[in-house]
Structures are given as C-alpha cells and as structure tokens.
Amino acid sequence: MGFxxxxxxxxxxxxxxxxxxxxxGDTKGIRLSIKKGGCAGMEYAVxxxxxxxxxxxxxxxxGARVWVAPEAVLYLLGTRMxxxxxxxxxxxxxxxxxxxxxxxxxxxxxxxxxDLAALAANGEAVVRVG
Numbered sequence: 001m002g003f004x005x006x007x008x009x010x011x012x013x014x015x016x017x018x019x020x021x022x023x024x025g026d027t028k029g030i031r032l033s034i035k036k037g038g039c040a041g042m043e044y045a046v047x048x049x050x051x052x053x054x055x056x057x058x059x060x061x062x063g064a065r066v067w068v069a070p071e072a073v074l075y076l077l078g079t080r081m082x083x084x085x086x087x088x089x090x091x092x093x094x095x096x097x098x099x100x101x102x103x104x105x106x107x108x109x110x111x112x113x114x115d116l117a118a119l120a121a122n123g124e125a126v127v128r129v130g
Contacts, residue, residue, distance in 0.1 A: 004059055005079075007079075017063055028049050030067070031048075031053075031066070033045045053067065076098070098114050
C-alpha cells in the first residue's frame with residue numbers, strides 16, 4: 001500500500017503542466033522543497049525538474065508531476081497544493097496541516113514535522129513510495 005505525501009488540485013496540476021510546457025526542453029515537472037527564510041522562518045521552494053533526484057517522492061495528478069525533496073516530506077505530509085488567481089496575485093497555495101503560523105505578507109511560514117503517531121492512530125499508513 002502506498003501513501004502519497006501530498007495531493008494536487010486540478011488547478012495546481014493544470015498550472016504545473018503549463019509551466020512544463022512553457023519551459024520546454026527536457027523539463028519533466030517541478031520539485032517542491034522547503035528552505036529557511038522569510039520572517040516566519042521557512043518558505044516553499046518550487047524549481048523546474050529536468051532530472052529528478054533518486055530519493056525524491058513523485059506525486060502525479062492529471063499528467064502533472066511534482067517531486068518532493070526528501071528533507072521536506074515530514075513538513076508536507078497531508079498537504080494539498082492548489083493554484084489560485086485573484087485580483088492581487090496568482091500562485092500556488094498550500095493547505096498544510098503542519099503549518100503553525102505564517103508571516104503577514106504570506107511569503108513565509110512556520111512548519112512543524114508531521115505527527116507520525118497521530119497519523120498512525122487515525123489509520124493512515126505512512127509508507128514511502130519509491
């Protein structure tokens with residue numbers, strides 16, 4: 001039984017596919033990682049993927065491929081990635097149950113590692129795929 005680290009909305013999958021198409025060349029998808037930065041301490045980082053890292057987890061939906069960096073997995077378990085367009089901005093959004101706070105500008109977040117014991121108690125198997 002496999003457990004997906006996170007999920008993608010249809011809108012996020014469409015945007016990932018558009019990014020890959022516009023990038024051209026050998027681009028296969030995007031890579032999601034977490035980096036230190038911003039006033040809340042952490043930021044989501046999105047990069048183009050031409051050659052996936054062997055230890056990354058692959059999430060696929062509607063033809064879109066998102067690789068998740070291994071060091072980000074515990075911070076992203078249960079996250080739903082979406083894409084929204086508003087009058088003021090457009091971009092990926094992350095509904096992350098591991099987020100404890102965010103800065104006022106919305107560019108950085110504070111994340112805690114997922115509670116694996118709570119996931120197991122809820123009957124959710126945590127099995128790495130790949």
